[in-house]
């Protein structure tokens with residue numbers, strides 16, 4: 001008998017995700033007769049404390065995960081549920097992702113009260129996003145759009161849609177699905193218009209590397225296909241030395257080609273104003289190698305200059 005303490009950020013999305021993961025683990029324990037129970041512990045992270053500040057200006061990789069890792073190290077918690085999108089490309093010594101469960105919808109989506117798609121937004125429409133990746137791809141697709149910064153959790157962004165005169169906001173579909181707000185979604189933006197953020201729609205459950213019981217339990221929730229795709233995307237991210245606040249995206253899918261599984265990885269780097277948008281797509285069977293190959297193709301096209309400009313500016 002052991003009680004696993006599961007740490008979570010205190011946003012509605014984080015708590016909901018953690019609740020879903022605990023429910024899945026409880027059902028595994030019931031089915032397989034494992035003697036475990038679970039408890040939730042809320043942790044306030046630096047990222048949550050500075051939500052009103054432009055995150056790209058504050059910078060720092062893993063703004064949302066540092067305090068959580070400290071709590072793991074101190075044994076205050078045993079597991080932490082993260083959005084893979086918020087997890088830096090390399091975990092610190094001593095921690096591992098015990099499970100990457102099956103991915104939710106990876107796409108960005110549009111929420112609007114004035115149009116039923118990205119194409120039918122009126123000329124010069126005011127769009128809210130807090131992501132340089134989204135702004136780059138939106139502006140490249142529709143240069144007339146006026147992209148403005150919007151921060152905060154899902155609820156406050158939805159509220160700002162009503163109160164701050166936005167014609168639309170862009171959010172990750174997965175977050176809205178998880179909190180049960182899928183009926184708020186006006187349209188899904190195809191991956192070839194907006195390549196999602198690395199890891200978008202996927203969760204990762206982190207634990208201490210030496211916690212064998214946790215690892216054994218979590219391995220039952222692991223989804224190998226999702227993990228392979230996310231590994232390719234994260235190798236891409238690591239090669240470009242990216243955090244979550246740089247204008248890059250990558251999305252991998254597993255396809256069957258002549259009966260064999262092949263990973264297809266698309267990657268992008270673009271200027272926030274959408275004037276330059278570099279994209280590459282390649283298939284391969286080794287996720288880490290594939291991520292590096294796609295990143296190198298973008299570097300060969302000049303991706304480093306775009307990224308340096310954003311980091312320096």
Ligand SMILES: NCc1[nH]cc(CCC(=O)O)c1CC(=O)O
Pocket residue numbers: 083084085086170171172173174175199200201202203
């Ligand atoms: N950066 C915040 C964040 N982290 C994960 C999600 C959504 C859920 C996911 O991608 O798994 C969001 C909100 C958003 O981008 O709309």
